[in-house]
Amino acid sequence: QVQLVESGGGLVQTGGSLRLSCAASGRTFSTYAVGWFRQAPGKDREFVAAMDWTGGSTVHADSVKGRFTISRDNAKNTVNLQMNSLKPEDTAVYYCAARPWGAALRARNEYPHWGQGTQVTVSS
Numbered sequence: 001q002v003q004l005v006e007s008g009g010g011l012v013q014t015g016g017s018l019r020l021s022c023a024a025s026g027r028t029f030s031t032y033a034v035g036w037f038r039q040a041p042g043k044d045r046e047f048v049a050a051m052d053w054t055g056g057s058t059v060h061a062d063s064v065k066g067r068f069t070i071s072r073d074n075a076k077n078t079v080n081l082q083m084n085s086l087k088p089e090d091t092a093v094y095y096c097a098a099r100p101w102g103a104a105l106r107a108r109n110e111y112p113h114w115g116q117g118t119q120v121t122v123s124s
Contacts, residue, residue, distance in 0.1 A: 009118030
């Protein structure tokens, strides 16, 4: 079992940057594929980025490609999401998720483990 705790959210102006982190418990976290999702008010939770368990494969949603980057540090049991050139439409609660082994997947129902989320607000 793995537990996830997000941090790093906050209020930022358009064009600014934030770095989200997700701290994971459990000695086997390096064998988990990880993902970031977000949910804006009144909308479904949507895929943002994912990385496979090896760290060798990543995928990013078209809406964030070139602006956001997912990374992981297995020595620290963390997953990060570097967000640059932020836009008001990036405002949402951001969640990290994990699944044992496996590929970097976009479907949220593939991830059994979720954090509680961190709020990101981008002002115009």
